[in-house]
Amino acid sequence: MTRRYDLPLIKDALSQFQYALTAILTVLLLWAVTAFFLAKDQANIWTQGLDNTLTIEVPAINDNGEVIETEQHTEHKEQTLALLHRKGYISSITEIKEEELKQLVAPWLGDGDFEKIVPYPAFIRITLKSSDKSNINDLENALEEISETIKLRSHKEWMGQLLSLTNTAMLIASIAIALLFFVIGISIAFAVKARMEMLKGDVEILHLMGAPASYIAKQFQRQTFLTGMRGSFVGFFIGFVSALIVIKFIMPGSVEGLHIAYLDTVRIVILAALPITISFLSAIIARVTAFRIMMRLP
Amino acid sequence: MIKFEHVGLRYGIGPEVLKDVSFELSAGSFHFLTGPSGAGKTSLMRLMYLGKKPTRGLINIFGQNINSASRKVLTQSRQKIGTVFQDFRLIQHLNAFDNIALPLRIKGQNEKEIKSNVDELMHWVGLEDCAKALPSTLSGGQQQRVAIARAIIAKPKLLLADEPTGNLDERIGHRLMTLFEKLNQMGTTIVIATHSESIMETYKHPRMILSNHTLHISDSASPYNSSEGAL
Ligand SMILES: Nc1ncnc2c1ncn2[C@@H]1O[C@H](COP(=O)(O)OP(=O)(O)OP(=O)(O)O)[C@@H](O)[C@H]1O
Ligand SMILES: [Mg+2]
Numbered sequence: 001m002t003r004r005y006d007l008p009l010i011k012d013a014l015s016q017f018q019y020a021l022t023a024i025l026t027v028l029l030l031w032a033v034t035a036f037f038l039a040k041d042q043a044n045i046w047t048q049g050l051d052n053t054l055t056i057e058v059p060a061i062n063d064n065g066e067v068i069e070t071e072q073h074t075e076h077k078e079q080t081l082a083l084l085h086r087k088g089y090i091s092s093i094t095e096i097k098e099e100e101l102k103q104l105v106a107p108w109l110g111d112g113d114f115e116k117i118v119p120y121p122a123f124i125r126i127t128l129k130s131s132d133k134s135n136i137n138d139l140e141n142a143l144e145e146i147s148e149t150i151k152l153r154s155h156k157e158w159m160g161q162l163l164s165l166t167n168t169a170m171l172i173a174s175i176a177i178a179l180l181f182f183v184i185g186i187s188i189a190f191a192v193k194a195r196m197e198m199l200k201g202d203v204e205i206l207h208l209m210g211a212p213a214s215y216i217a218k219q220f221q222r223q224t225f226l227t228g229m230r231g232s233f234v235g236f237f238i239g240f241v242s243a244l245i246v247i248k249f250i251m252p253g254s255v256e257g258l259h260i261a262y263l264d265t266v267r268i269v270i271l272a273a274l275p276i277t278i279s280f281l282s283a284i285i286a287r288v289t290a291f292r293i294m295m296r297l298p
Numbered sequence: 299m300i301k302f303e304h305v306g307l308r309y310g311i312g313p314e315v316l317k318d319v320s321f322e323l324s325a326g327s328f329h330f331l332t333g334p335s336g337a338g339k340t341s342l343m344r345l346m347y348l349g350k351k352p353t354r355g356l357i358n359i360f361g362q363n364i365n366s367a368s369r370k371v372l373t374q375s376r377q378k379i380g381t382v383f384q385d386f387r388l389i390q391h392l393n394a395f396d397n398i399a400l401p402l403r404i405k406g407q408n409e410k411e412i413k414s415n416v417d418e419l420m421h422w423v424g425l426e427d428c429a430k431a432l433p434s435t436l437s438g439g440q441q442q443r444v445a446i447a448r449a450i451i452a453k454p455k456l457l458l459a460d461e462p463t464g465n466l467d468e469r470i471g472h473r474l475m476t477l478f479e480k481l482n483q484m485g486t487t488i489v490i491a492t493h494s495e496s497i498m499e500t501y502k503h504p505r506m507i508l509s510n511h512t513l514h515i516s517d518s519a520s521p522y523n524s525s526e527g528a529l
Pocket of ligand 2: 340
């Protein structure tokens with residue numbers, strides 16, 4: 001080390017406060033970023049794959065609530081299946097079996113022969129080769145020719161609500177991230193102010209000896225940088241480990257279908273950049289604050 | 299070198315501590331600043347070391363009007379001034395060596411030169427055994443010598459010393475006065491605030507006398523005529 005420092009690198013209550021606060025805020029920051037990633041992944045999972053999956057409902061009741069003749073219903077179904085097989089843009093066709101349907105509705109209706117009273121509609125699940133809008137339009141028109149009662153349901157419709165949920169989560173996470181950076185900045189500025197107040201006499205002596213503001217600011221910058229670095233790396237470690245534990249062991253069990261945020265290189269870089277950013281942010285804020293205070297000396 | 303014109307100073311809303319002070323010190327001069335306690339010697343020093351701006355009047359140091367000088371000019375001017383504060387104002391967590399080295403570090407001198415310069419001066423002022431000692435472990439006289447060494451280490455153009463021999467025994471007091479004389483002969487302008495008649499008698503330099511909040515200079519004494527006797 002060639003550079004020497006005149007002001008003490010004290011491990012006083014103040015630097016411990018800055019250290020602890022930085023660590024805690026870094027943990028929160030890491031959680032907020034993880035939450036953002038999670039919400040984004042969930043949105044992707046919900047939109048991916050489901051885009052191309054559609055369900056066709058051939059109802060047994062027409063729009064006026066009257067039961068359609070069984071022969072006619074069967075005919076609608078046969079015609080629909082034949083139509084689907086003709087269309088080249090459909091990659092898979094799965095007819096949902098009546099037993100399957102019965103099982104699905106059993107919890108609500110019991111296992112009586114309710115189809116005598118309310119016949120079951122037929123459901124056909126299909127997957128498109130691509131989510132081309134023109135294919136969907138074509139299919140809709142073709143189905144309408146068979147019967148106006150047949151409905152094509154895209155999963156995207158009801159997905160919309162879930163997506164607005166994840167979008168809200170992402171927005172909240174972003175606001176939390178911005179707020180946390182702001183709070184980190186404010187707390188550092190006050191720590192530097194308080195430290196300069198404590199070392200007022202020493203600062204004044206250096207000033208009277210003709211030390212430029214940059215010379216004095218550098219000394220506070222170093223202390224603040226080191227404290228900020230220690231705090232943010234400890235916070236990073238705690239935050240990372242705790243986020244992993246929560247995601248891996250607690251969340252999947254309690255929330256069905258929620259997926260683990262995956263970490264690619266970009267995300268690892270973003271996460272690793274957090275403590276580094278906080279360290280340098282600390283140094284910059286310390287410098288600016290020190291300069292501002294120095295400017296008040298004669 | 300220094301020119302005061304109708305300078306007045308008050309602290310806050312208090313009365314004027316200095317009223318209508320005018321004088322001019324030429325480069326290479328040596329003056330004693332004297333006057334009763336509370337007369338304003340330290341306050342006048344404070345204006346000269348640029349620790350405070352006057353409430354009225356003009357101060358010109360090194361050819362710069364300090365009322366209108368930029369921050370950069372003030373910083374550069376301060377680097378040319380060495381000050382011994384009446385209360386020393388050593389940095390408590392730095393040892394004697396580092397306190398003395400401060401002005402050189404501020405100037406950006408390299409550590410090797412700093413080491414040899416500081417060691418030499420510490421030897422001169424009789425502090426060679428105290429390099430690693432913190433100020434709080436030093437006696438009043440030792441602290442005063444650290445303060446003096448710190449003031450002169452960077453070979454200032456102007457040396458301001460507020461009661462620099464107050465805590466020293468006569469032998470060391472004279473030794474330091476000899477050091478000041480030498481610095482003065484090498485061109486440093488010096489102002490020493492003192493109550494000591496014996497010092498002012500021995501080293502015959504013109505006196506700036508503060509009384510009734512204002513200043514007059516008595517030029518009766520002629521410089522350098524009895525400093526040899528002190529050696
Ligand atoms: N920082 C200050 N704030 C308010 N008043 C002050 C301050 N410093 C000095 N004074 C007042 O200014 C007057 C002159 O004080 P100063 O310290 O300049 O006297 P002095 O001649 O150096 O005295 P001494 O010989 O005791 O050191 C005193 O009345 C003192 O109360
Ligand atoms: Mg005084």
